[in-house]
Amino acid sequence: MGANWRAFTPTEMDAMPRPRRSALFMPGSNARALDKARGIACDTILFDLEDSVAAGQKALARDQVAAAIRAGGYGSRELVVRVNPLGGALVADDIRMAVAAGADAVLLPKTESAADVMAVEQALAEAGAPAAMGIFAMVETPRAILAVAAIAARAEAGRLRALAVGPNDLAKMTGVRAGGDRAPMLAWLSQVVLAAKAYGLSALDGVYNNFNDEAGFAAECRQGRALGFDGKTLIHPRQVEPANALFGASEEELEWARQVVAAFDQPGNATANVINLDGRMVERLHLEQARALLASVA
Ligand SMILES: CC(C)(COP(=O)(O)OP(=O)(O)OC[C@H]1O[C@@H](n2cnc3c(N)ncnc32)[C@H](O)[C@@H]1OP(=O)(O)O)[C@@H](O)C(=O)NCCC(=O)NCCSC(=O)C[C@H](O)C(=O)O
Numbered sequence: 265m266g267a268n269w270r271a272f273t274p275t276e277m278d279a280m281p282r283p284r285r286s287a288l289f290m291p292g293s294n295a296r297a298l299d300k301a302r303g304i305a306c307d308t309i310l311f312d313l314e315d316s317v318a319a320g321q322k323a324l325a326r327d328q329v330a331a332a333i334r335a336g337g338y339g340s341r342e343l344v345v346r347v348n349p350l351g352g353a354l355v356a357d358d359i360r361m362a363v364a365a366g367a368d369a370v371l372l373p374k375t376e377s378a379a380d381v382m383a384v385e386q387a388l389a390e391a392g393a394p395a396a397m398g399i400f401a402m403v404e405t406p407r408a409i410l411a412v413a414a415i416a417a418r419a420e421a422g423r424l425r426a427l428a429v430g431p432n433d434l435a436k437m438t439g440v441r442a443g444g445d446r447a448p449m450l451a452w453l454s455q456v457v458l459a460a461k462a463y464g465l466s467a468l469d470g471v472y473n474n475f476n477d478e479a480g481f482a483a484e485c486r487q488g489r490a491l492g493f494d495g496k497t498l499i500h501p502r503q504v505e506p507a508n509a510l511f512g513a514s515e516e517e518l519e520w521a522r523q524v525v526a527a528f529d530q531p532g533n534a535t536a537n538v539i540n541l542d543g544r545m546v547e548r549l550h551l552e553q554a555r556a557l558l559a560s561v562a
């Protein structure tokens with residue numbers, strides 16, 4: 265085994281964001297969906313207490329989500345509760361439930377500022393949340409787009425894990441009519457990715473509403489990945505496998521990674537910073553990328 269195959273240290277592994285290729289929303293009021301999710305191969309489950317739950321079912325949804333998380337059976341999937349918005353009558357109880365039930369994180373809708381993230385940090389602390397419990401922030405309002413760098417900078421306080429785009433609310437609040445190529449939203453999407461990456465957060469692309477349109481969904485996944493997103497928020501089980509495939513490492517990328525590692529393992533390249541690999545410049549930063557890619561599927 266060559267010198268460039270050293271294992272990642274535990275510290276390096278801890279610093280790597282967990283895979284979040286597929287983050288599946290389900291209404292907390294839908295008991296069938298909560299149960300079905302135990303057998304769906306998504307990386308992250310987003311138990312929704314917000315927009316998919318009717319006003320009269322908010323308490324029922326909260327109780328069902330608490331019972332589902334407590335009952336377990338979700339394996340290594342990351343369990344995230346989307347709470348109701350700050351300023352309303354429901355959010356405090358939602359956060360307390362998520363902590364008491366043992367969720368991995370809460371997802372804050374309509375996040376508009378760093379102060380909003382701080383309010384959730386405080387509520388988590390008051391509810392006795394363990395240090396490992398995280399926060400995801402939805403970026404789905406014009407103010408959130410304008411403040412996204414400051415929102416992402418709350419990562420330095422230790423709880424923020426991911427930014428998730430909300431295209432439906434963004435379209436509603438801006439008047440944008442995004443067609444298949446999402447052209448009017450591209451600048452905003454890139455802002456979200458840039459802010460997330462600047463602070464080591466996962467960037468999750470928005471939902472694709474037409475869950476019967478396989479080709480359109482795949483095209484949007486490819487576009488999201490090209491923009492730098494790490495995964496996609498989803499609304500239907502049918503979207504999980506394609507999202508896992510399209511946001512995961514392809515065989516072509518893995519082969520490239522193996523070739524880069526093998527090339528730097530050549531004795532003549534042991535101290536080289538830049539090499540010629542089949543007519544393409546490859547630097548040590550590519551070696552780091554290649555090693556991380558191979559570690560992600562090990
Ligand atoms: C969109 C749906 C209402 C469609 O539901 P349905 O008509 O039941 O679909 P199917 O008959 O095709 O379902 C087949 C089986 O799969 C289960 N199912 C469906 N969806 C889910 C799910 N999300 N998670 C788990 N299981 C699911 C059904 O129960 C069927 O099971 P079975 O009985 O065994 O056959 C529905 O898909 C749905 O409710 N999706 C989630 C909606 C949601 O959570 N919306 C809120 C988040 S999106 C958002 O807010 C975006 C953002 O904020 C923004 O602003 O953009």
Ligand SMILES: [Mg+2]
Nearest residue numbers: 404430432433
């Ligand atoms: Mg929304």
